Amino acid sequence: MTTATPPVSAPGRTSGRERGGVPGRLPWPLVIPALIGLAFLVLPLAGLLVRAPWSTLPQRLAEPQVLQALRLSLVTATVATAVCLLLGVPLAWLLARTAFPGRRLIRALVTVPLVLPPVVGGVALLLVLGRRGLIGSWLEAAFGLSLPFTTAGVVVAEAFVAMPFLVISVEGALRAADARFEEAAATLGASRWTVFRRVTLPMIAPGVAAGAVLCWARALGEFGATITFAGNFPGTTQTMPLAVYLALETEPEAAVVLSLVLLSVSVVILAGLRERWVSRI
């Protein structure tokens, strides 16, 4: 195995740290909306921080249910992302690199989980994979497998909702990547599978990584499809967003704390990953 250097080291492409240095004055038609946009995204977070009951924070965090829900959230979101990578990258490749009738329709169908209200997505999953569902009834009869109300069910619900984010990102990366490198490799005798593995995949790695991050973040925050398809039981299917929602019913302050925990953990993980990625490429 030789080092798989990305073949797209076009001149002028600099590392992440140095990017964005076009000299000259900042154009206000960009800066002002950018700042408003930033405020719009960050202010609700500030609202949470202001309302957080800081004095009772430590004892709330020490509650075993909180850690249990947090662990479950991290595990299921990560497994769901792995599932999405395994299925979503090939799907994106199919959409970007092959021609078949009805491709436009398929591409539109991929975005269905984005448009569908997640609760409806959860009901749809039940109708297919539930005890009386099209596939679920067969799974139960043949293997005794039942997905609703299990941790595997949480992964299914999260992967369903998060996969489009990965597919769209990876497909975009594939379309932006220069197909001539793949053609060159093929002319030199590489099989289609080798081209994908040795040329395409290294070329689109940043796109795959960005897609995986989006996918993971969406899976981590998933609520509607999870509670509808997998139900809510502490330790098995109660992820952080579900715990937050139920805390909101009785103790809005606890809900704020739980949201902050989820937010800070995900920000720390994403920032850590980004640091690694940016320094490597």
Add this chain to the structure above:
Amino acid sequence: MSRDLSRWTAALALTLAAVSGCGSGGNAATSTPAPAAGGNARELTVFAAASLTGAFTELGEAFEAAHPGVSVKFNFGSSATLAQQIIQGAPADVFAAASPATMKTVTDASLAAAPTVFARNRLRIAVPADNPAGVDELEDLADPEVKVALCAAQVPCGAAAVKALEAAGLKVTPVTLEQDVKATLTKVELGEVDAALVYATDVLASGGEVKGIDFPEADKAINDYPVAALAKAPAGPQAQRFVDLILSQQGKDVLTEAGFQTP
């Protein structure tokens, strides 16, 4: 590029339609706006527990018929969420909650005085129409082979379920603790669970898809529904008039028909 754009616009439009569809689901048809007699407000906003959707929509139409020019708007949802919205300053005229505890958060904030209990709801065992696990009494729910859905203890139907099971001295391990009674009922309707504890009104509203079974311990867990006109009601005296309608014989008839018990 432009095709992409139009696709995204279409997706956005669909989302918006879905969202607004959710929000306006319970709104009564509005009559043509006409100046109301006596300088009264033309719009009355009622925040009510989700389980009241059917009965209150009907009473809203009756109120509009009796007060020409007034249109009644509803916000149906979880009582706790509605109470939070009222405390945060939502412009509501009347609040009808599914539990005295949620009403108390509103009266504690001095936003309403003297709520009146106008209805009571009783738990029933709900099973799928074909009753696959052969459930016929509360004790059957303790069988580990029987998949049971309950409401989470944080919401009124869950608190009532805990009380009823305690009264019966039963330990039930549910497969799921749902966020509200409608979600619990959906699990039964789809046959995902063998039994659930829901309100009598929900069994009635589901039509024939779900069978209801009464059990004696339900008497220990009756849920009171209080209603109050809000102190800062934008519609002023109209708010109390709507409360009066709910407490009237006509209101009682509609509520009884929906499966509630009335005081």
